[in-house]
Amino acid sequence: MSPRLAPPSAVAAQTISESSPIASPPFDIIAAYRRILNDDSISMPVAAILALVELIEFSTAGTTFELVQALTDGAEQLKSRTPNSISLSAGVELFVAFVTLFPHESDSFDDLKAELVSEGRKYAQEAQTYRAKIAEFTFKFIKDNAVILTHSYSRVVMHALLHAHKHKRISVYVTEARPRGLGIKTCEALTALGVPCTVVLDSAVAYLMDKVDVVLVGSEAVVESGGLINAVGSYQLAIIAKAHHKPFYALAESYKFHRLFPLSQYDLPTHTPNILSFPRAPASSSAPGLGSPSASYTAALAAAAPPPTPARGLSSTNLGHPPPASASMTSDQLARNPEVDYTRPDLITLVFSDVGILTPSGVSQYLVGMFAG
Template sequence: MCIECLKLPPLHRHCDLPAKIVIMASEASSSKGEFDIYQTYRKILDDEEMSPPLAAILSLSQLMVESNAGTMFELVKELHDGAEELKRHTTNPISLNAGCELFIAFVTLFPHESDSFAELKTELVKQGQKYAKEAISYRNKIAELMLDFIKDDSVILTHSYSRVVMRALLHAHKTKRISVYVTEARPRGLGVKTHEVLTAVGIPCTVVLDSAVAYVMDKVDFVLVGSEAVVESGGLINAVGSNQMAIIAKAAHKPFYALAESYKFHRLFPLSQYDLPTHNPSILSFPSLPPRPFVTPPTTSGVSPPIAKSGIDESLNVTPTSSSERSMSAEMTAKNPDVDYTRPDLISLVFSDVGILTPEAISQYLVAMFAG
């Protein structure tokens, strides 16, 4: 089967996935010949165009190739175990979860007339790889759908760095004049990467402070963001800061559009930020401080304790930092979330390879997709 796959003509430089996965699988195997699903997953992600859900689908496909399962029950159990292994090594498993869910549902619901389980497993592997190969083109479909909503001389606000958003902007740039504001997106600063790519191709682009989103909102025509996952409520999980952008866009009566490949549709129904799988007690927690010593109040009424010229109580013994030193430490950054949840009522439309959907339509699509 793999030899036949290698004969398939590549659609573009990222589409020769069957050949790539075979090479990665052999490299990820240990000296004992054991398949390491996480190492395979990491090697697939070395390709910058590959997103976590697709990498998870390809990794699980290769797990089936390596599997010795003799029944469907054993195979599905191995897939669940493989998915758990991937999640265990990932601090933010949301988009990875979406890919794993989709692939396991596909295997479970796959219609077949095979005479033997070996033939069925071979067909499942072939179809899984075929899906991943086709899924690479989904961003192009989304970019084409988005094109009609981008008018000449549009001013667009985007957030951080998103592969599908970049594809849409670069596609629009071929035929239309556009200008882009992009948030810095701290702490990783991926907005700077967006700025570099857009500027290199001639798209006017300005980086905006995360705290200046409200300031710039009146200058833009609409907001365009990517996604880590689109959930059953029709809401969006994306890089932290997306939610506040949506709130400000709603207040300013500006459309807020989300772009999402269908393999990022996730059976998850968060009601708040604290329902996300990535939330844990350490996020935004207060540090444990030693108890303050008891200070006897002054006996003279009407006399205040002495105040330093800086306006800081000298008893606090605080040494002011210089402006160059006033930045978040790694410990401070670690206490902040990587992603946030945007409610469906703040989202105008979701552009996907399956069409242009309202947030309300997302739930219906998810039910149909996982019901077979």
């Protein structure tokens, strides 16, 4: 027997008779962050700041301590739900510090929260102009007919390249940037706008470097040491550029300056014991040389054998080399590789930011001033 619905008048009477107000749903900071991030022009740190601004609007905190605690909890939620949260962490750290140090001159706490919301949105709007400022700084260091090497895909680097293209003749090499292959996206975007661009293999950077005038890379974060955290492969670009005496410039918005001091690749927050670990060998496999060789070992020997010498007349597309069993990595293989790496400050020539052109040591000084109020 289906349940009987109460007549509308009874429902209305029940609603009116209730003394407690209807509770509003709790604020979902993850949903807010993802909604804001749908705008491709907004970076992760700025999206995180705007999500925290919305949290202030919905917050019932009555004191600064409660508000800062709510923001800290919201920041932890964002970081825990984001696989690579380095740049996001820089943004939320900056905003929480801003709220903590904000002068309390409002007549009431509600007025203070409204002022914080206004200032947060004003900052996010201003942050949209940072890439244009960085492009202007970078422009002075790009000569006419320059050959530029960049890595993966970076919105701030794209701004710099397109600004240079309007006034100078440039050519761009971009690494494929496996496994995500975002160098293809960079090349397609530049080519569509008339910039000569060629994609190169990540393994061909040293082969190419003699042709390059300058290396430009973006950033996930610029850390307190003056070093750079960016898409994996940036570190090897910097090493090769240094060996060839080519300038290596990092482009970074100031909201990506992060109070982090890694000493090596393994100090990064994204590093886990699984990265670059060896897969566990099957229990049934036996070591070669102890009795008869296993089938897998025999297959490995066969695969390692040199290919037969091709006979004359064979097509150049088939010289006796069998195609690889798989041209792509498995999900388990990808999971064992890092997404980002750390480039030491001694390999970085300059850091171009909206606050100016800085040496790596200058970044440390700026961070100290930023968080000292």
